[in-house]
Amino acid sequence: MTDAIAAEWYKLRTACSTAWILAVVAAFVVLSALSSWYLAHYWDGLSPRRREEFDAPSADQPLSVALPVCAVVLGALTVTSEYATGMIGTSVAVLPRRRLYAAKALVAAGVMLTAAAAGTAVAVLAGRAIVGGRPVPVLGAPLADGVPHLLLTGPVAAAFTLIAFGLGAVLRSTAATITTMVAQMVVLPTLTGLLPSPYGERIWSALPEGLAEQIAAPPGVSAGPGVLSAPVAAAVLLVYVAVALGAGRLSFLRRDA
Amino acid sequence: MIEVRELTKRYGGTAAVDGLSFQVRPGTVTGFLGPNGAGKSTTMRILLGLAAATSGEALVNGGRYAELRRPMLEVGALLDASAVHGGRRAFDHLGWLARSNGIGRRRVAEVLERVGLAGAARRRVGGFSLGMRQRLGIAAALLGDPGVLLFDEPVNGLDPDGVRWIRELMRGLAAEGRTVLVSSHLMSEMELTADRLVIVGRGRLIADTSVRELAERFGRGVLVRSPRPAELTGVLSAAGGSVEDDAGGALTVAGLDVADIGERAAAHGIPLYEVRPRSASLEEAYMELTAGSAEFEAAIS
Known part of the structure; x- marks a missing residue:
């Protein structure tokens, strides 16, 4: 298993797409810092009365919008790019399929978890440094308030990577996998708004994007229509991961490469 | 040593390989010949565990490929030279392969040297010519210093120098006592390279013979x-x-x-x-043997 993980790690770090995805994460960290800087200056210009009404988002808000997309692209490409080039034949020939599949999932999820957690931590800490002593809500709030969000952002991003990875192993197509994932993350949640209450909210709550917000919303983000508690939402997200990974594994082991 | 026994592979109603049996012995270059669509690639893919046989078995060194712990140390294969990730550098393509089977980085440099790509080790594979990709694929096959080698159409798209280089390489590998199976649809090429010939058409064995026997028979x-x-x-x-x-x-x-x-x-x-x-020239013998077994024949010849 060590060989398989080391080989997959070698592959992932020598793929251009990985560098691009990490560059996008880094760019959104910078964007988050810029947003904090803008908010701090905006705050300086507010009258005391308007300061009381001011509602600032978390420092990593721009990053938290980009992370799920990066996670999905990384997870999908880990498996679908090999089908696109045909390199999957070589991979399957040199490593047993079970180990190869597990190693791919582990490495992709590990990289995404690390990138998401590190990016979020940097964005939040940079935000605090930029805001300094100003009592801006959320940005200047005690760090402890944001700890659950800080701790959970990585695992949630990794979950998105794994769902896309499993789906990619079934569909074997980059375009199909990323389109399906993005549609389900961007289009479906919007459509639930058209459904009558309480069904719209319930369905929204059970979609991965809604689950992510219910598990670890950045502090200060206006609460969505979620109806699930954080632990329940986490359990539902894990079910998504398990189903996607299970279906992907079945397809990966049974079908001809 | 490669043994294929009563191997059958069906895709829907079509049999790509149909009750095929043959053996490939060490120390020889065995040509695996047949028209396009005769089932050569499918047989090789089954040998490497990439596709599952409908029935029958394909054994490498007496066992199934999937049971090998570090397959690259026993079997090296070049199936599709263009199946590489274009963004990766040549050294890194071999690097991850080596890492997957516990092979050291020094060996990567060695095989790059052997196939004449040492100077291109740091270049991205996407910019490689077909000939360079074939060489890279051969380097990958040689990485684990395996006793059994499979090459699927290795001379396709190569210039005369490249063709001669591959021919000499394969003869050299067989002379070292390795088992070498080379598929081709060109009899003229196999005539110069192979000792033995396994000829297939429409998934079935047409002839399992030596080059000399075939010449005598015709x-x-x-x-x-x-x-x-x-x-x-x-x-x-x-x-x-x-x-x-x-x-x-x-x-x-x-x-x-x-x-x-x-x-x-x-x-x-x-x-x-x-x-x-x-x-008859071997080319004629081959045409005669495989007549009627080509998958797509021109309506008027």
Whole structure:
């Protein structure tokens, strides 16, 4: 298993797409810092009365919008790019399929978890440094308030990577996998708004994007229509991961490469 | 050692491989010949565990490929040279492969040197020519120093230098005692490279033979030239041969071998200018064997 993980790690770090995805994460960290800087200056210009009404988002808000997309692209490409080039034949020939599949999932999820957690931590800490002593809500709030969000952002991003990875192993197509994932993350949640209450909210709550917000919303983000508690939402997200990974594994082991 | 036993692979109603059996022994280059769509690639993919057989088995060194712990140390394969990630550098492509089977980085540099790509190790594979990709694929096959090697159409798209290089490489690998199976649809190429031939058509075995046997089997009698053809015809006919007059004064004799003809002619004092066995070119033999087994044939030929 060590060989398989080391080989997959070698592959992932020598793929251009990985560098691009990490560059996008880094760019959104910078964007988050810029947003904090803008908010701090905006705050300086507010009258005391308007300061009381001011509602600032978390420092990593721009990053938290980009992370799920990066996670999905990384997870999908880990498996679908090999089908696109045909390199999957070589991979399957040199490593047993079970180990190869597990190693791919582990490495992709590990990289995404690390990138998401590190990016979020940097964005939040940079935000605090930029805001300094100003009592801006959320940005200047005690760090402890944001700890659950800080701790959970990585695992949630990794979950998105794994769902896309499993789906990619079934569909074997980059375009199909990323389109399906993005549609389900961007289009479906919007459509639930058209459904009558309480069904719209319930369905929204059970979609991965809604689950992510219910598990670890950045502090200060206006609460969505979620109806699930954080632990329940986490359990539902894990079910998504398990189903996607299970279906992907079945397809990966049974079908001809 | 490769053993294929009663191997069948069906895709829906079509049998790509249909009850195929053959063996490939160490120390020889075995040509795996057949028209496009004859099932060569499918057989190789089953050998490597990439596709599952519908029935029958394909064994490498007496076992199934999937059971090998570090497959690259026993079997090296080049299936599709273009199946590489274009953004990766040549060294890194071999690097991850080496890492997957516990092979050291020094070996990567060694095989790059051996296939003549040492100077391109840091270049991205996407910019490689077809010939360079073939070399990279061969480097990957050699990485684990395996005793069994499979090459699927390795000379496709290569220039004459490249073709000769591959031919010599394969002969060299067989001379080192390795088992080498090379697929091709070009008889002319296999004639120069292979010792043995496994010929398939429409998924079935057509011939499992040596290059020499095949040439003999498609023998076309003995060509004889003499200044006294009429006399010689009489002598040879009396000895039980059937003699035909070729255009240009030569005779084609069937039923007698070169030694018989020489002795009869000498006994009667008939001079001979030329005596040699005529054989169809291997290309012709191959065309004859595989006639009707090509998957897509031109309607009018």
